[in-house]
Amino acid sequence: MTGNGIPDEYLDGYARILAAVASTGRRLTRDELLARRELGERAAEAGFGLRALVGAHLAAARIHWPVTTSPSNASTGTGTSTGTSTSTSTTDSVLAAIEQAVDAFAEGYERAQRLAVRQEVAARREFIDDLLYGRSDLGRLAERAERFGLRLSYEHAVAVAEGFVAYDEEDAVPRSVEQALIGRFGDRSVLLTTKAGRLVCIAPGDQGEVLAYFAKQAFAATDGGRVAIGRPRPGVGGVVQSYEEALNVLDLAERLDLDGPVLHAAELLVYPVLTRDRQAMTELVLSALGPLEAARGGAEPLIETLSVYFDAGCVAAEAARRLSLSVRALTYRLERIHKLTGADPADPVHRYTLQTAVIGARLMDWPAKSF
Known part of the structure; x- marks a missing residue:
């Protein structure tokens, strides 16, 4: 274990590489680079921070810095005492090896992180699709919901915002609306996403102020788009019902040319x-x-x-x-x-x-x- 809490396994073979480079001046081999990348991936999967890992590599380089023994006064012939030093060429080779090793390690670390992000995005999208379409086992769906901040045993209501163009989660409009919600309410078990080009906000049924604020922000961010809010419904299936109500209201609004940027399903039950x-x-x-x-x-x-x-x-x-x-x-x-x-x-x-x-x-x- 290093001084900053990084297990020695993530530095395996590092000291040997530095010693070999110091004696030969060579660069890291393909197999050595591959091994450093694999260690970086494993460290990322284990949850260690990249800053601490780089620090551990630099500290290990200082501890295992290779030295050579040479006569201290050989050029003057004034004595036979000895000292330790590292030649300039050796220093350059070792620094280059450290750079290669750390770069390969960081590459593996970042590759593992990108994969984890893609998997998280895919899992979130799959959950949202299952939730809004009512697919999957209800018990399993409720378990997955907690991972994304929703407790489906409670009532939830869904608001859907429709702009003049289609949006996905990476667009600036959904991100700006989400930042506004977080800035105003913090973490209130709210899920904001996109579906079929529309903005979708799922919130606890007793927090109407969250959906009202979402509607206000979505209306502004979409340059005057229309927002529909479904009625609060209990249970896992309640989210689907509220979502479908909101979609039906948007359809009604288009067919009937209903006025008002925010329409509530509860107020339009007659249709x-x-x-x-x-x-x-x-x-x-x-x-x-x-x-x-x-x-x-x-x-x-x-x-x-x-x-x-x-x-x-x-x-x-x-x-x-x-x-x-x-x-x-x-x-x-x-x-x-x-x-x-x-x-x-x-x-x-x-x-x-x-x-x-x-x-x-x-x-x-x-x-x-x-x-």
Whole structure:
């Protein structure tokens, strides 16, 4: 064991190499270099720090520094006393050997570290894929989760951020969001990753402030991307459910052009309910809005008019502004809809049927896609 706690096995053969180099002036052989690399790999796998290992090599070089014995006054003939010294050429050879040995050792050490990092990244990615897709044995998945800071016996919620480009874990955007989270909350059993080009944050269900902060940071980092937050769910399968809820919300937001950078699944439960019975929704859309296909220009302009009118709270002036129409032109369109469908958008009784049908049409991309 060296003075700094490095076992002697990682210096095996080092002193012999220095002695051989001092006597011959040669460089290290291929086998010697290979042996130093292998020792470096083993030291990395054992968890020793590179700084301490290099220090151990330098200390061993000082202890085993080769010397030669020569007459101290041979050039003057004044005496026969002897001393020890190392010639300049020998010193150069030994220093070159130390450089070669340490470089080969560090190369092996770094190679082992790179391999360990790749294996860790691969294991993390495999765990994330299994977690978000609900694959693998649940008990084993829960055990693996603890390695990455998650305790899946508790409730967890998932937030998903979607930008204008796809991201992976090595990109600057995910790293900046992760650094912001760590800087604000430290280690709170939060996992931030990417999946299918989106940012994904998994946090304990009782820590809504973490996901809210993630949403804020992700919105800024993605230059105005959209964030969806699933409901907290218990157990291993709860992460999958919350993740899928968040994805469904993003899909709904795109189809319905929902406002707001942050959308919560808990606030949008009505939409999955409306589309759960697709056959019933199809019949409603065709019954309530089908007659609009007889209008000049087809049904789409009138469906857009209804959608904006409802989103504006049925305020004609605001809806006209959003559609870049005059109030008179908007009123004409509403009257046309009334005449074709028999339902008056201004009548509260008819309004609910038309609004539900419009939501269904947007969710099912009708009439662009026929039933």
